[in-house]
Amino acid sequence: MTADPHLSARLDRVAEKLAVAARRPGKSVMFGASAHRFELGPPLPQTEVAAFEREHGVSLPEDYRAFITVIGHGGPGRWGGAGPYYGLHSLQDWATSLWGMPDSNTLSKPFPAEPGRVYSDWPTDVAPGDDDEPYTGTLALSDQGCGYLSILVVSGPARSRVTDNSDTSTGPTFTNDADFLGWYERWLDAVLDGATYFR
Template sequence: MFEQQWSGVRRRLAELGTRPSSDQVFGSHGHRWALEDPLSDDGLAELEAQLGVRLPEDYRNFLTRVGAGGAGPAYGVFPVRRVQGRWRWEGDGADLADPTMLARPFPEHGPDPEVLDALLAERPEEEDFDEIEDFDDAAEAWDERWGALMFAPERTAGAIVISHLGCAQREWLIISGAHRGTVWSDCRVDDTDLAPLLDDTGTPVTFARWYLDWLEKAELTAHQPRTKA
C-alpha cells in the first residue's frame, strides 16, 4: 500500500517545476522542486540501525521510493544524508533532535501549563527597569529559564525535525511512541507548545497525508494563472 501511494510523485514534482506559476507555491524558492536521490534498501537499513528504531512505514517508503528529502511542504523535507560515516538530517533546526533519544517514546505531554503560565507572568518588561542594561540582564536570565523548560531535549525525544516554515517555526515527525507516524507543529518561538497537525475531522495527520495533501494543493496553485504584480 505504501509503495503504491508514492507512485508517480517524482514525475508530478518534475512537472510542477516547469509550471510558470510554480514559484507561487509557498517555500518553493527554497527547494526549487528538486529531490534528493532515494535511499537504497541498504542505506535505509544502516540508518535505522544507527538510530536504533524503525521509521514509520510511509516515511520509510518515501525515502526509498521518492527521495531522501527535497521538494515538499513549506521549504521542503529535510534531507537525511550520510556524512563522515554517520547519518543525519540537515536543515534549519534539524539539530534540535537529539540522536541519542530517537528510540525513546515521544512524550504524551509537554511542560505543565500552570508552570508555563507562571513563568510567562514573570517575563521582564522594559518599562519596569530604570537602566536598559538591567533589563537586558533580566531578559537574558528569563530566556535561559524559558529555553530550559520549552526546549528541553526530553520534550522531543522520539521525533525528528522534517521541515521549517521560517521564523523558527518547524514541523516534526514522531518516530517512536504512541504518536509514531504523525506530524507535529512546533511554534515554541511564539510561546506555544508542540501540537499535532489535525485534518478536518480532528484526526492526527500522518507523514503521507501531510506530504500528499501538500502536493495536491501545490498542483492547484501551480495550474492557476500567474498573479500579476
C-alpha cells in the same frame, strides 16, 4: 518499491503530482518553492536507511521510509528538497529540531506529546531540567522559517504523525494528516490548486 500495494499506489500518486508541480509553467506561488524548485535528491539505498535505524534503535514510519528510498531524499535547496515550506530536510539533518545535542537513544525515546493532549506549561512539563530534551522521538522534516519546523514523530503514541516544534505553553500542534505521506500529498494538492501558503 514496497510490498504493500496500497502504499505503492500512494507513492505512485505522490510521484505523479510532484512531477506535475515541477513542470508547471511560470513561477510557483507557493511559499518556499523557490528554495527547492520541486526537486529531490536521489533516493537513499535501503542499506543506508537500515544502518540509520540500527544506529538509533528505531524503525522509521513505513510511508516515510518508502518515500526516501523510492521517490527521493534531500535536494538542491539550502534546507533540502521538494516539500512544504523551505523543503524537506535530509535524513542526516534529523536532529535540527532538537534543543540540545542528540545521544544514542534520542530517537528511540518516545515523544511525549500526542494529538488532543494539552499541556499547562510546554515544554517544562516534559523537560523540566536544563539538559532535558522535549523533542525526543522526532526528526526534523521541514523548516517553516523563523525557527519553526515541521517534525515527524518516530517513537511514542503519536508515531507517524506530523507536528511542529511549538513554543506555545499548550504544546505542539499536530496536523490532521494520518501520516507523512498524507501531509506531503496535501501540500502537493495545495501547490496544484495554486495556493500561496501551506499549513
